[in-house]
Amino acid sequence: MNLQIDLEFIAAEALNRADDYDAFRYFVELDERTDAELDTLVEKIAAPIIAAIDCKQCANCCRSLDVYLTEADAERLAAGSFIPIEQLLNDTIDRDRAAANEEWGVFRHKPCQFLNGTLCSVYEHRPESCRMYPVFTPDFRWTLEEVLGGVGLCPIIYHTIEQLQRELGW
Numbered sequence: 180m181n182l183q184i185d186l187e188f189i190a191a192e193a194l195n196r197a198d199d200y201d202a203f204r205y206f207v208e209l210d211e212r213t214d215a216e217l218d219t220l221v222e223k224i225a226a227p228i229i230a231a232i233d234c235k236q237c238a239n240c241c242r243s244l245d246v247y248l249t250e251a252d253a254e255r256l257a258a259g260s261f262i263p264i265e266q267l268l269n270d271t272i273d274r275d276r277a278a279a280n281e282e283w284g285v286f287r288h289k290p291c292q293f294l295n296g297t298l299c300s301v302y303e304h305r306p307e308s309c310r311m312y313p314v315f316t317p318d319f320r321w322t323l324e325e326v327l328g329g330v331g332l333c334p335i336i337y338h339t340i341e342q343l344q345r346e347l348g349w
């Protein structure tokens with residue numbers, strides 16, 4: 180599978196097609212498949228795309244997104260990276276900004292301060308949200324607006340939505 184991973188191209192395409200994605204969201208809401216069937220279809224489409232795209236050559240999510248983390252994430256990161264938890268809380272994690280979104284913590288810096296080129300320097304100890312991204316399921320139908328928030332920045336999301344549109348006859 181040879182997929183376009185040019186980030187400028189994908190960002191421009193997503194911008195051009197903002198209205199199309201909005202309409203597609205309503206189309207998906209009305210699709211006759213059950214939520215579980217739709218989730219299964221999306222996972223089937225996303226799996227080979229995830230396998231085909233090398234995140235180590237991209238890292239756009241690490242440059243662009245707010246990274247939320249739990250207390251357990253912070254403790255694991257501190258232990259694994261040998262950065263004292265107090266230092267992480269002072270320099271790296273913003274508790275106040277996270278609280279406004281009912282989260283425990285969020286990295287202060289964008290791009291992420293642990294990003295080294297396109298590689299994560301704390302890969303083994305990274306927060307759960309980094310491990311999970313991008314998230315398509317469960318409840319793809321009802322989280323599609325959130326998923327589409329990343330369509331212009333994440334090649335995996337972009338190609339999964341493209342392929343899904345073809346599969347659903349959009």
Ligand code: SF4
Binds near residue numbers: 241246292294300305
């Ligand atoms: S911790 Fe690693 S994976 Fe997570 S945003 Fe930072 S560089 Fe990316």
Ligand code: SF4
Binds near residue numbers: 232237238239313
């Ligand atoms: S998850 Fe998406 S944005 Fe992040 S590195 Fe992989 S392809 Fe790029």
